[in-house]
Every structure is written in C-alpha cells, then in structure tokens.
Amino acid sequence: MAIVGRVVRLFGQYLTGGRPVWSAARLSVRTLGLLTSNLLLITGLLGLPPSSHQHNFPDYWPVRSDPLGPADRDMIIRVRLACLWEIPAGQLAQERAGRPIVKEVGAQLRDDHIELDRQVRSVAAELGVALPDQPNAQQREWLAELSSKSGEEFDKAFTWLLRAAHGAVFTTIAAVRSSTTNDAVRQFAETGINIVMKHMRLLESTDMVDYSSLTPPPHPPLPRVAFSQRPLPDELFVWIVLAVAVLAGIIATARIIRPR
Numbered sequence: 001m002a003i004v005g006r007v008v009r010l011f012g013q014y015l016t017g018g019r020p021v022w023s024a025a026r027l028s029v030r031t032l033g034l035l036t037s038n039l040l041l042i043t044g045l046l047g048l049p050p051s052s053h054q055h056n057f058p059d060y061w062p063v064r065s066d067p068l069g070p071a072d073r074d075m076i077i078r079v080r081l082a083c084l085w086e087i088p089a090g091q092l093a094q095e096r097a098g099r100p101i102v103k104e105v106g107a108q109l110r111d112d113h114i115e116l117d118r119q120v121r122s123v124a125a126e127l128g129v130a131l132p133d134q135p136n137a138q139q140r141e142w143l144a145e146l147s148s149k150s151g152e153e154f155d156k157a158f159t160w161l162l163r164a165a166h167g168a169v170f171t172t173i174a175a176v177r178s179s180t181t182n183d184a185v186r187q188f189a190e191t192g193i194n195i196v197m198k199h200m201r202l203l204e205s206t207d208m209v210d211y212s213s214l215t216p217p218p219h220p221p222l223p224r225v226a227f228s229q230r231p232l233p234d235e236l237f238v239w240i241v242l243a244v245a246v247l248a249g250i251i252a253t254a255r256i257i258r259p260r
C-alpha cells in the first residue's frame with residue numbers, strides 16, 4: 001500500500017505541477033466518470049471471494065464396470081423398499097380414500113412403482129445387489145396406520161406419509177446421481193429422480209400436504225474469510241490488479257486535465 005501511495009503522489013505532482021489535483025477548474029464530467037469507475041473497480045477487487053485452489057477434475061470418463069460404492073447399494077435398496085410399501089399404499093387408496101383425487105393419485109403411484117420395482121430388480125440383478133423382500137419395520141407401521149383409517153382421515157394420512165417419504169428418498173437418489181461413477185447406477189438414479197418428482201407433484205396437487213410438518217432443509221452458513229487471511233496468491237493478484245488499475249486511471253486522467 002505504501003508503494004502504491006507513493007506512486008500516486010509522484011504522478012499527481014507530475015500531472016499538476018504542484019497545483020491541487022482536485023481544483024474545480026480542472027474537473028470535468030469525463031474526469032469524474034474515470035475516477036468513479038476506478039473507485040468502483042477497486043471496491044469490487046477488494047470484495048473478491050477467495051479461491052478454493054481445489055480443482056480435482058477426473059482424468060477419465062466413468063464406465064459401467066466401475067465398482068459400486070456403499071451409497072450406490074444403499075440407494076438401490078431404498079428404492080426397492082419404497083416400492084414394497086408404496087404399491088400396497090396406492091392400493092389402499094382405492095379402497096379407503098374419501099376424495100376422488102386421492103384415489104387417482106394413489107392409483108398412479110401404485111402403477112409407477114410396479115414398473116419402478118421391475119427396473120430396480122433388473123438393475124440389482126445386473127450389479128449383484130441383494131434386495132429385501134418386504135418393507136422395513138417403519139414402513140409396515142405406516143401401512144398399518146393407513147389400514148386403520150378411511151375417508152378424510154385416510155386422505156390426510158396418505159398424503160402426509162407419502163409426501164414425507166418421497167422427500168426423504170429424493171435426497172438420497174439425488175446425492176447418488178450427482179456423485180456415482182457407475183453408469184448403470186447413474187441412469188437408474190435419474191429415472192428414480194424423475195418418478196419421485198412426479199409423485200411429489202401429484203401428492204401436492206391434492207392440496208392436502210401440510211408443508212409445515214415437513215423437515216426443513218439445512219441452511220449452513222456460508223464461510224466468510226477476512227481479506228487479511230486469504231491465501232497469499234489471492235492477495236498478490238488483487239494488489240497487482242489494483243495497482244495496474246490505479247496507474248491506468250491516473251494516466252487516462254492526465255490526458256484530460258494536463259495543461260496543453
């Protein structure tokens with residue numbers, strides 16, 4: 001900063017011959033514009049976010065033979081579990097729902113999960129993933145709850161349970177889709193995401209989803225790094241650009257205000 005300040009003073013003396021730089025007679029609209037633009041540039045540079053210095057791009061394209069990771073297997077199993085309980089839940093909607101729209105949504109969920117179940121069993125057989133053959137304990141409780149209700153009570157329980165379940169499995173499938181290196185898993189995850197999103201829209205179309213009861217998404221604070229604590233290359237780059245911008249602004253201003 002001391003060097004930059006000294007350079008600025010020397011240029012100021014050269015340009016004005018010792019006269020005040022900010023003399024009103026020497027200022028013009030163009031001069032003010034140049035100074036303002038330089039000030040804005042400096043302000044923007046000081047606000048630049050720090051670089052992460054982490055650009056680990058893979059040097060190969062993943063292939064189908066890539067091994068399965070734990071998250072890949074877990075996602076396939078979770079989709080199978082979803083089918084095991086949502087198929088009978090959709091059937092229960094045909095028998096116990098009070099509103100026609102809930103019956104329609106239940107029928108669509110049932111039919112979609114029958115097809116999705118066929119696909120997940122095919123993918124699991126191809127990749128050697130052992131699948132469960134019945135819903136887990138929590139899902140059996142949900143089915144028991146739905147079996148004990150009818151009419152308006154069933155409609156509310158059905159839309160709430162199914163919407164919450166789809167929201168939970170959606171995050172799992174999306175995480176695998178964004179990170180897996182296995183082509184078969186990636187393609188299946190994309191199919192699963194599309195179906196889950198479709199089902200969430202269908203359930204929301206009933207106007208019976210209580211959004212306040214859903215688990216809110218996390219809001220992690222964005223890290224803010226003080227300028228003095230930024231990595232050295234970042235600071236050097238900013239100060240170099242800053243110095244160049246100041247000198248360029250002074251030279252441009254000199255051409256306007258220097259006596260002819």
